[in-house]
Amino acid sequence: MRFNKYSILFFLFFLAGLHAEPKRSVIKISKTALFETYRFDIIQEDTRYFYIATNEIEQKYFLSHGIYFENVIPDIKKFYKKINYLTDYHSNESSLTLLNSLVFPNFSSVASIGTSIENRDISAYKITKDENVSTNCYIIGLQHAREWIGMEVVLSFVQYLYDHKDDENLQSIFFNKVIWLIPIMNPDGLEYTRTTDRLWRKNRRDNLDGTFGVDLNRNYDFEFLTNSSSNTASETYRGASAVSEPESKSLVDLISSQSLGGLLDFHSYSQFILYPWAYTIDSTDHEVVFNNLALEWQKLIKKVNGRVYEVGQPSKLLNFSSGGTLMDYLYGDFQKLTLAFELPPENTASNGFELDPALIKEISNEMLPVLLNFIEVCDEKYLENQSGTNAQNDTVTVSSGCGLLR
Numbered sequence: 027m028r029f030n031k032y033s034i035l036f037f038l039f040f041l042a043g044l045h046a047e048p049k050r051s052v053i054k055i056s057k058t059a060l061f062e063t064y065r066f067d068i069i070q071e072d073t074r075y076f077y078i079a080t081n082e083i084e085q086k087y088f089l090s091h092g093i094y095f096e097n098v099i100p101d102i103k104k105f106y107k108k109i110n111y112l113t114d115y116h117s118n119e120s121s122l123t124l125l126n127s128l129v130f131p132n133f134s135s136v137a138s139i140g141t142s143i144e145n146r147d148i149s150a151y152k153i154t155k156d157e158n159v160s161t162n163c164y165i166i167g168l169q170h171a172r173e174w175i176g177m178e179v180v181l182s183f184v185q186y187l188y189d190h191k192d193d194e195n196l197q198s199i200f201f202n203k204v205i206w207l208i209p210i211m212n213p214d215g216l217e218y219t220r221t222t223d224r225l226w227r228k229n230r231r232d233n234l235d236g237t238f239g240v241d242l243n244r245n246y247d248f249e250f251l252t253n254s255s256s257n258t259a260s261e262t263y264r265g266a267s268a269v270s271e272p273e274s275k276s277l278v279d280l281i282s283s284q285s286l287g288g289l290l291d292f293h294s295y296s297q298f299i300l301y302p303w304a305y306t307i308d309s310t311d312h313e314v315v316f317n318n319l320a321l322e323w324q325k326l327i328k329k330v331n332g333r334v335y336e337v338g339q340p341s342k343l344l345n346f347s348s349g350g351t352l353m354d355y356l357y358g359d360f361q362k363l364t365l366a367f368e369l370p371p372e373n374t375a376s377n378g379f380e381l382d383p384a385l386i387k388e389i390s391n392e393m394l395p396v397l398l399n400f401i402e403v404c405d406e407k408y409l410e411n412q413s414g415t416n417a418q419n420d421t422v423t424v425s426s427g428c429g430l431l432r
């Protein structure tokens with residue numbers, strides 16, 4: 027068989043097509059037509075419609091089930107090309123520049139805890155005034171790429187601690203604990219949301235079947251196979267095996283190599299304070315302890331500007347369960363203090379992940395009393411010292427919203 031230049035060109039296009047990512051769109055579906063809403067990536071809703079980020083593979087599901095939908099943003103990549111608030115939020119580079127500018131001798135340092143799939147550093151700002159202390163407290167953001175406000179809250183806390191490094195009431199914390207602030211757990215995903223697809227959630231793993239990305243917060247080794255997705259096209263794809271991703275492995279290696287006091291994990295959106303379990307609606311043995319602390323933090327936040335966060339287990343607040351989350355892993359394997367936040371806006375607010383940058387400062391300020399309380403109480407023995415009897419929380423069901431556990 028003879029090849030001419032056209033057949034070679036066609037063959038090259040064919041190969042390129044094999045590796046092209048499925049096109050992503052935003053579709054709208056009547057609320058009366060959609061059940062099992064947790065299966066879908068609902069980014070917004072109004073009284074009549076859900077607006078869902080989908081790819082071509084997922085749209086076949088709707089077609090095959092006779093569910094009518096309207097394509098409102100046919101190509102997310104093209105639609106989100108111009109982000110007019112891009113410079114209001116940090117990039118990987120500007121975040122690292124800020125962290126490095128806040129390094130102070132005998133107080134803090136910046137270290138890479140590992141690298142991402144695309145070889146970007148996962149940077150941590152580490153604070154301690156005594157290198158020999160053993161209690162490690164972690165505050166992390168941006169496991170999910172599009173949840174930019176989580177990164178900003180962590181960065182603004184770094185700035186606060188730097189500015190207050192000589193405050194008398196913080197000295198016992200700085201001398202007795204190591205505080206790790208990791209604003210960007212998913213640097214490749216962040217870059218992708220800034221350049222290509224603002225609504226991207228996962229990391230940038232090539233799944234070798236035309237799809238990309240693993241949901242880092244389904245990739246941890248606790249109930250990994252329970253209530254999680256093996257579908258590579260899913261926004262909540264758990265990965266080929268537990269801790270298969272360099273981003274999640276970097277964090278696991280760091281945490282498991284030293285004594286753990288506790289960890290806070292920042293997500294958006296929904297305005298929730300969440301505690302284990304996520305994989306089941308069963309309560310933990312420390313339900314009362316977690317609930318009391320979350321209620322205390324709810325009050326601290328409300329005092330600042332009046333904003334109210336709901337409190338509870340994600341499996342109950344969202345009415346579905348998810349395995350392989352970081353929170354469950356840290357409680358399940360280590361029995362330590364671990365909570366997660368879904369930052370504003372609330373479920374029904376417009377724009378969801380695209381939070382107005384004018385609110386960054388306000389939300390960060392509201393979280394400040396909680397963060398200060400966390401680094402104070404963070405301790406290996408917190409849960410056992412605070413132990414009480416078990417109790418059931420009221421179940422509140424919401425139809426939409428947050429990025430953490432869908």
Ligand SMILES: [Zn+2]
Nearest residue numbers: 170293429430
């Ligand atoms: Zn999230």
